[in-house]
Amino acid sequence: MNERPHIVVVGSVMADMTAWLDRVPEAGETLVGRSFLLGFGGKGANQAVMAALMGARVSMVACVGGDSFGSDAIANLSSLGIDTHGVSVLSEAATGVAPIWVDGNGQNRIVIVPGANSLMRTDQVDAALDAAGAADVVICQLEIPLACVRRALERGREQGAVTILNPAPFLDEAGDLLALADWIVPNEIEFDALAHILLGADAVAPGSPAESLPRIVATLGASVLVTHGEHGALLCRPGEDGVQKIPAPSVSVVDSSGAGDAFVGAFARALASGAPPLDAAQAAVRCASLTVGLPGTQASFAQSAARLAPALDES
Ligand code: RIB
Numbered sequence: 001m002n003e004r005p006h007i008v009v010v011g012s013v014m015a016d017m018t019a020w021l022d023r024v025p026e027a028g029e030t031l032v033g034r035s036f037l038l039g040f041g042g043k044g045a046n047q048a049v050m051a052a053l054m055g056a057r058v059s060m061v062a063c064v065g066g067d068s069f070g071s072d073a074i075a076n077l078s079s080l081g082i083d084t085h086g087v088s089v090l091s092e093a094a095t096g097v098a099p100i101w102v103d104g105n106g107q108n109r110i111v112i113v114p115g116a117n118s119l120m121r122t123d124q125v126d127a128a129l130d131a132a133g134a135a136d137v138v139i140c141q142l143e144i145p146l147a148c149v150r151r152a153l154e155r156g157r158e159q160g161a162v163t164i165l166n167p168a169p170f171l172d173e174a175g176d177l178l179a180l181a182d183w184i185v186p187n188e189i190e191f192d193a194l195a196h197i198l199l200g201a202d203a204v205a206p207g208s209p210a211e212s213l214p215r216i217v218a219t220l221g222a223s224v225l226v227t228h229g230e231h232g233a234l235l236c237r238p239g240e241d242g243v244q245k246i247p248a249p250s251v252s253v254v255d256s257s258g259a260g261d262a263f264v265g266a267f268a269r270a271l272a273s274g275a276p277p278l279d280a281a282q283a284a285v286r287c288a289s290l291t292v293g294l295p296g297t298q299a300s301f302a303q304s305a306a307r308l309a310p311a312l313d314e315s
Contacts, residue, residue: 005136005272007051008161010061010125010152011044012117012143013077013087014096015069016297018257022104040076041098041297042117043141043168046258049298050265050287051139052080053305054312056272059083059132061125061152063116063144066091070116076298086128090116096143106253106292112143112169120144122151135161136272139264141168146177153180162271166264172197178220185267187227187260191216210234210243225267225281227260232285235278246281248289258297262304263288270312283312 019033040049044062052058060082064070066089073095077084093116101109125148129135138156140149140163149165156163157180165181167174170190175197178184186194188209195204195212198219204212209226213236217224226234232248266287270280290304 001274002136002272004055004057005269006059006134007048007056007137007139007268007272008059008061008129008132008135008156009044009048009051009139010128010144010148011047011139011141012042012096012114013045013062013064013070013073014042014098014112014117014143015039015073016041016098016100016257018100018102018255018296020102020255020295024101024103024109035295037296037299039296039299040073041258042073042096043143043166043261045073045077046261046297046301047139047141047166047265047268048077048082049080050262050301050305051269052082053301054266054269054287054309056269059086059128059135061086061128061132063088063090063093063120063124065089065093065095065116067095069095069097083132085131088120088124090119093119100257102255102257102295106256108255108257110257114143117144120148122147124148125151126155129155134159137162137164137268139164139166139268141166142171142174143169146171146174149174149177150180153177164264164268166260167194168260170194178222181222183223183225183271184220185225185227185264188229191226210245213243223277227263227288229256233263233281235281237277244278246278246285248285251289251293253292255295255300256292258300259288259292261297262291262301266308273312275312283308
């Protein structure tokens with residue numbers, strides 16, 4: 001059991017601007033929202049924060065702009081003990097932002113405006129990974145340039161780290177990055193898009209990931225863990241029979257945004273500590289389920305981690 005594994009996250013940082021409303025507006029319609037929260041977000045930062053809250057040593061590689069959103073985001077990461085030496089401040093750029101609408105059912109709609117995130121360069125990734133030192137796990141998502149994702153996963157593989165790709169938001173051009181990941185962790189929408197590319201439209205039943213999952217795993221030779229909202233998650237590994245279904249506890253949903261990131265951060269932490277993959281996935285499902293009962297992305301993580309991290313340490 002590695003009690004304080006080192007996880008390197010190469011990914012995005014955003015300022016989340018979340019509005020809660022009963023329903024989303026039609027084109028041309030103005031609605032009155034119920035509440036608003038300016039919070040810390042970005043899939044990369046969210047995953048880094050959950051991994052750190054769950055007890056991992058975490059290094060973040062990212063880009064922010066030369067504005068207060070950027071300096072606040074770095075201060076937030078640092079306050080959680082995350083190594084931010086790999087976070088570059090690009091003074092000419094704006095920090096990425098994410099306007100988010102959460103409807104009366106707790107379902108979110110997110111727009112990202114990547115700003116500085118899209119200016120990350122591969123030489124920054126190289127320098128930051130050199131400085132961060134050996135990692136047990138390297139995690140990437142798709143909110144930064146794909147060349148940087150490729151470099152991070154390649155470097156992770158070279159070092160002998162476990163590589164995790166959360167292919168979110170899914171991009172068709174990311175198809176050839178999948179081969180660099182030991183674990184691919186999509187949600188069901190991203191899984192359908194990925195299956196469409198790998199197997200063709202006619203071979204995929206949208207919304208039924210369990211059907212095509214074994215063929216995807218056989219095609220990629222990688223382990224795939226699909227997050228499936230209130231249904232929990234689906235796990236399938238090369239060389240193992242069938243799909244393991246991991247049910248989620250029944251919870252009332254206030255805001256599902258960031259739950260997928262909580263899942264990835266918790267899964268990475270458990271896996272890096274030496275937990276068997278099924279146990280790590282079960283811990284991740286429990287962790288993500290607890291976050292949806294609270295508003296905000298990172299703002300909803302601390303309580304969940306406080307309840308689950310001690311159990312992870314004992315296992
Ligand atoms: O997954 C949720 C995240 O997606 C938000 O924090 C937002 O910033 C976008 O990156």
